[in-house]
Amino acid sequence: MQLLKKLVKKYNSVSLILRILVGLMIGTGLGLFVPQATGLVVLGNLFVGALKAIAPVLVFVLVVSALAQKSSKMDQRFGLVIGLYLMTTLLASVWAVVASFLFPQKIILADAAATEGSVAPTGLAEVMSNLLNNLVTNPISAIIDANYIGILFWAILVGLAFKKVGKHETVNFLTDVSEAVSQCVRWIINLAPFGICGLVFNTVSTNGVSIFVNYGSLILLLVGSMLFVALVINPIVVFAILRKNPYPLIFRCLRESGLTAFFTRSSAANIPVNMSTCEKLGLDKDMYSVSIPLGATINMDGAAITIAIMTLATANTMGVSVSFPTALVLSLLATLSACGASGVAGGSLLLIPMACSLFGIGNDVAMQTVAVGFIIGVIQDSVETALNSAGDVCFAATAEYYEWKKKGKELPYFLGGNMELDI
Secondary structure (H helix, E strand, O other), X not given: XXXXXXXXXXXXXXXXXXXXXXXXHHHHHHHHHOOOOOOHHHHHHHHHHHHHHHHHHHHHHHHHHXXXXXXXXXXXXXXXXXXXXXXXXXXXXXXXXXXXXXOOOOOOOOOHHHHOOOOOOXXXXXXXXXXXXXXXXXXXXXXXXXXXXXXXXXXXXXXXXXXXXXXXXXXXXXXXXXXXXXXXXXHHHHOHHHHHHHHHHHHHHHOOOHHHHHHHHHHHHHHHHHHHHHHHHHHHHHHHHHOOOOHHHHHHHHHHHHHHHHHHOOHHHHHHHHHHHHHHOOOOHHHHHHHHHHHHHHOOHHHHHHHHHHHHHHHHHOOOOOOHHHHHHHHHXXXXXXXXXXXXXXXXXXXXXXXXXXXXXXXHHHHHXXXXXXXXXXXXXXXXXXXXXXXXXXXXXXXXXXXXXXXXXXXXXXXXXXXOOOO
């Protein structure tokens, strides 16, 4: 028992990021040289499963607890966060259109049977209708199904109700519940190196280099566009708001949030990680407990890029001539539909047929493009999720630090201030 305690103490004394990198290297090595060690896959499944299981409960109790406090209120920071989420998603889709015109792609259409069982929405109205219907779903069902629009809606109502009628003891109880669930999240995240090891092993051992042979240039365009948004467009937006060097914040968000999101490939699973990162960044829990799960729904830079590039590649493959002004209309459609992607089974890929219909491309052809998306998804979806998730934290922090700057409060040291943070 003493030995076990010493091992745990030694494990916890090492930086989490360093531990994750070690897990990443071990998973890669085992995937390359011992691919038959399939038992490691269980570690990845357990880690992602635990994050997905705790995330809806975490969001609900944090929002209820935050709003139940007598002093809590939504201020202009929240409006700025939403504005940044929507603006950067639009900028990402516009850049995807520009990149597609600079580097036009044609794709080898895959068998549409790969998408069997998935139903694509027929139009933007259906996407938005699904989104609104999710808003008023049964609150218990919303938590079970990880429907974050519904979770936020009911959590806000219940939180405001507690704020109006709750007693001091009730508010304290909600605070204790919130802290208890947050502690569970910290324990799960502390085991991330084992989960990442299993996830990397699974990816390396089951996916060869064959996808690069047929779809290499398409993958490069998708990944390159997403990296351009992460490392150029987003920093410009942050600089415009804070007037500080944005890259320390950008790289911290990519390291703390994007790294785990890349391997879990789930925005929902990464919500606990993002909230933990916001806590490390010194952000206000009242604000990030709402903005982070909302960002997982409407901050969809990567999804907008995927929809725009895959749609224009399909148009090029079918010989459909697309003018640049018409393509810009596609970027607006991609932005709006990406924001509603969370309410559609299959996420961004199943919104491609709707975008293809803008150019008169039939559903049969469009669904073959969706099948291609599933083939390259091991790379495309990983980078897309990392971009989306890191942006959730980055823009929540940007809005918070902008408010600090206006009030003359000291900024974190990595933005030129003197405030020390636990990072």
